[in-house]
Amino acid sequence: MAGVSLSRASHxxxxxxxxxxxxxxxxxxxxxxxxxxxxxxxxxxxxxLQQLDTIQCAGGVQLFADYDxxxxxxxxxxxxxxxxxxxxxxxxxxxxxxxxxxxxxFKDPHYIKTLINRPALGVFPSGTWVNELRSSLLAIAPAGxxxxxxxxxxxxxxxxxxxAVFLSYMKRQRGGKEFSLEDMSSCMINLPPGCPKLSxxxxxxxxxxxxxxxxxxxxxxxIHKLDVPAFEWPIAHFPMYKYPLEENIVGNKAxxxxxxxxxxxxxxxxxxxxxxxxxxxxxxxxxxxxxxxASPQFFQALQKIGKEKGVALIMDEVQTGGGPTGKMxxxxxxxxPSPPDLVTFSKKLQTGGFFHLPEFKPDVAYRVFxxxxxxxxxxxxLRKVLxxxxxxxxxxxVQSTGDILLNGLKTFQKKYPNHLxxxxxxxxxxxxxxxxxxxxxxxxxxxxxxxIQSGGCGEKAIRLxxxxxxQSHHANIxxxxxxxxxxxx
Numbered sequence: 241m242a243g244v245s246l247s248r249a250s251h252x253x254x255x256x257x258x259x260x261x262x263x264x265x266x267x268x269x270x271x272x273x274x275x276x277x278x279x280x281x282x283x284x285x286x287x288x289l290q291q292l293d294t295i296q297c298a299g300g301v302q303l304f305a306d307y308d309x310x311x312x313x314x315x316x317x318x319x320x321x322x323x324x325x326x327x328x329x330x331x332x333x334x335x336x337x338x339x340x341x342x343x344x345x346f347k348d349p350h351y352i353k354t355l356i357n358r359p360a361l362g363v364f365p366s367g368t369w370v371n372e373l374r375s376s377l378l379a380i381a382p383a384g385x386x387x388x389x390x391x392x393x394x395x396x397x398x399x400x401x402x403x404a405v406f407l408s409y410m411k412r413q414r415g416g417k418e419f420s421l422e423d424m425s426s427c428m429i430n431l432p433p434g435c436p437k438l439s440x441x442x443x444x445x446x447x448x449x450x451x452x453x454x455x456x457x458x459x460x461x462x463i464h465k466l467d468v469p470a471f472e473w474p475i476a477h478f479p480m481y482k483y484p485l486e487e488n489i490v491g492n493k494a495x496x497x498x499x500x501x502x503x504x505x506x507x508x509x510x511x512x513x514x515x516x517x518x519x520x521x522x523x524x525x526x527x528x529x530x531x532x533x534a535s536p537q538f539f540q541a542l543q544k545i546g547k548e549k550g551v552a553l554i555m556d557e558v559q560t561g562g563g564p565t566g567k568m569x570x571x572x573x574x575x576x577p578s579p580p581d582l583v584t585f586s587k588k589l590q591t592g593g594f595f596h597l598p599e600f601k602p603d604v605a606y607r608v609f610x611x612x613x614x615x616x617x618x619x620x621x622l623r624k625v626l627x628x629x630x631x632x633x634x635x636x637x638v639q640s641t642g643d644i645l646l647n648g649l650k651t652f653q654k655k656y657p658n659h660l661x662x663x664x665x666x667x668x669x670x671x672x673x674x675x676x677x678x679x680x681x682x683x684x685x686x687x688x689x690x691x692i693q694s695g696g697c698g699e700k701a702i703r704l705x706x707x708x709x710x711q712s713h714h715a716n717i718x719x720x721x722x723x724x725x726x727x728x729x
Contacts, residue, residue, distance in 0.1 A: 266632055266709045267312030267336050273717055274314070274691020282319025310337035313707055313714050315693055323693040326718055331527070331559050331693070331705035332587040334625045334698050335634070339709075345624050354617045361390065361613040362606075369616065376623040382569050384579035385595035390614030394558035394586035395449025397562030398521065400608050401429075401582045402453050404600040405519035405552045406438050407607060425546040431458040439471065439510055441520035441551070443478040445529030445698070448521055448556055460698070462540065474506040474517060478526055479534045483662040486648075496538040499717055505544065507549050519552035519581075524570035527559040530698020531671035533664055536574040543576055552600070555580040563629065563708050566639040566667030573666060588708075590618040590625065593623065634708040641715050642667040645704060648719040656726045658685075668715075670704045671697065679729070686725040692718060 278523035281289065287302045292298040313336055325333075327464040335342070345351055359365060364694040366372075377388055389404070391397045413436075420433075427434025442448070442457035449455065450464060456471040458464055479495045482488040507517045522542065526532035546553040560570035562585070567573060571580060582600060586592035591614050602608050629635065641667060649672045661674040674680035680700045687694050697703045706714065 249625075260613055265312060265713075266711065267339065269348055270312035270336075271314045274321075274324045274721075275432050276691045279322055280317075280319075280321060280688050282317065282321060284318040286544055288318065292706050307337065311712050312336040312339075314418055321691065323688070323691050324714060324717055324721075325693045326704045326706045326710070326714075327695040328705050328707045330587070331564065332347060333707050334562060334590070335628050336707045336709045339587060339628065341624055341628050342621060345621065351617065351620055354620060358617070360427045360611050361488040361616070362609050362611075366616060372616065372619050372623065376619050376626060377591075377595075379590070380568050380626065381595050382571070382579055382583050385583060385597065387596050389593050389596070389608060391590045391592035391594070391610075392612055393449075393588075394584070394615060395451045396610070397558065397584040397586055397592040398448045398454045398554070398556060399451050401521075401554050401584050401594045401596070402440055402519065403608055404582065404594070404596060404602065405440070405554065406436075407602055408600045409438060409516075409518040409551070410436060411603075418709075420576070437515045438518045439473040439515050440554075441474045441476060441506060441510075441517045443476050443526070445478050445532055446523060446556075447526070447527045447528030448519070448523075448558075460526075472515070474510050476503045476506055478522075478529075478532055479538055481533060483664060483665075487560045492535070493537075496535060496541070500538065500541050500545065502717050504545055504549075507545070508549060510679055517549070517551050519554055520546060521554040521556055523556045523558075524560045524574070525666070525669060526563070526698075527703070528697050530697070530701045531664065531669075531703050533666075539571065539574040540576060543578070543580070544701075546581075552581040554582045554584065554594075556584050558584055558586045558592075559705075560669065561585040564588065564669045564705065566635055566637070566642060570666065570669075579657065590622045591615050629708060632709070637711060638667040638708055641706075641710055641712055642670065644672050644712055644715040645719070648715070648722075652719075652723060652726060656729075659726055659729055665704070668704060668706050668710055671701045673698045674702060676700055682729070683725055686728065687721060690721045690724060694720045 264384070281303045288304045289298055289301055292301065304318045306318050313325055315323045315337065373388065374489045381388065389400065391400055423434040425434070426432060432615045441456055442459065443568065444459050447460040455465060455468055456473055459475060465559060477499050479492070479499050481492045481495060485492065510517050543553050555571050557569055557571065562568065567575065569583065582594050582596040584594040593614060645668055646663060646665045649670060653660040653663050653672060659675060660672050660677060664671055674683060677700045680696050680702055683702060684694050684696055695703055
């Protein structure tokens with residue numbers, strides 16, 4: 241994983257206040273730093289929270305934002321507090337709040353009309369739709385994947401990727417023959433052969449969404465799944481590495497081998513049970529589950545198993561896609577000999593969907609379908625985002641800023657070993673573990689009092705999910721604040 245020397249990281253930390261003043265922001269007019277005026281949440285946020293709670297479950301609301309005043313990497317709340325946002329709406333803001341290029345985009349009436357005339361894309365796409373796809377999503381398609389299906393969100397992207405896998409699998413099983421009368425009649429009462437027994441293999445600690453199929457392959461927190469029926473699908477263990485990586489090479493390789501052997505065994509046992517594994521889904525980095533990483537060798541071997549067993553590999557890049565790891569797609573770090581069969585996306589790419597190999601394209605209409613099937617105005621926003629990413633070399637920015645973040649975290653885990661451990665990351669997609677969940681939550685709460693909006697994941701991880709315009713001076717503000725909190729513990 242990317243990194244620079246600890247001496248260089250320490251140099252950045254010592255001079256953070258100087259660099260914070262000296263570096264020009266990529267977003268004109270961005271605040272020079274956070275400002276906290278009230279307790280958080282403030283009085284206005286608390287008032288609004290009480291009102292919202294009479295309408296819906298609002299227990300997850302941390303504060304109410306003023307999006308008109310938010311800018312760049314800074315989130316402003318309704319009480320006037322200004323936060324350096326290293327969480328960016330759960331990793332979904334690509335180039336900051338109110339980027340001027342995006343504001344200017346909607347000065348053109350064409351884009352306003354696209355926004356207010358949302359089409360049923362599977363039936364009535366605009367005459368510009370093909371070119372818009374070619375100049376946006378297809379322009380950044382993972383190497384080797386030329387087919388694309390747009391969707392609205394991450395969960396429905398994964399859900400429909402499962403459908404594409406099942407449809408392709410059963411087409412092969414039928415040898416390309418037409419549906420039988422028994423297929424058509426039995427599917428209407430949810431029975432085989434029309435509704436076959438098939439499964440998707442997933443991994444402990446995974447998060448793939450909250451719709452029924454996606455929730456069946458999600459295993460990050462009990463509260464996500466309690467009281468909801470689930471499919472009886474196989475679950476393998478994801479590698480749990482020991483850190484620092486360079487001191488645990490042998491043990492971590494053994495962990496890879498153990499998990500891969502379990503994948504093979506599960507595929508074989510579910511075949512014997514009459515519930516064959518048609519596909520498997522995996523995140524390049526398990527995000528919600530705790531920022532768990534696996535080696536390129538693990539992913540290469542996993543792909544090989546899938547090809548040998550006839551099991552499609554779905555790479556869930558909903559949170560990692562779009563540049564936060566320093567590459568457009570995180571799986572590019574793994575040097576796979578061929579592309580994944582399907583790659584799902586959403587969040588920073590503004591719309592949802594999945595890229596796929598040709599064999600996963602349905603040959604009959606309405607099989608992978610819904611009313612909107614995406615959002616053309618978001619694709620237009622993405623096209624402008626990609627222009628900014630190229631012009632401002634934002635992937636390079638992510639790589640260099642990520643070096644500062646990760647090495648700062650590594651410095652702190654050595655300096656404060658009773659509080660932090662296991663710093664890890666690619667690009668700015670970084671995390672560090674606290675010694676327990678209570679301490680993690682305390683650190684996040686204290687950071688907020690200093691004007692840092694961050695987040696947690698898994699059992700005890702602090703995760704960083706800044707925008708692509710998060711620069712070195714932002715990283716130093718965050719690291720200064722984090723060290724201030726650590727000194728107070």
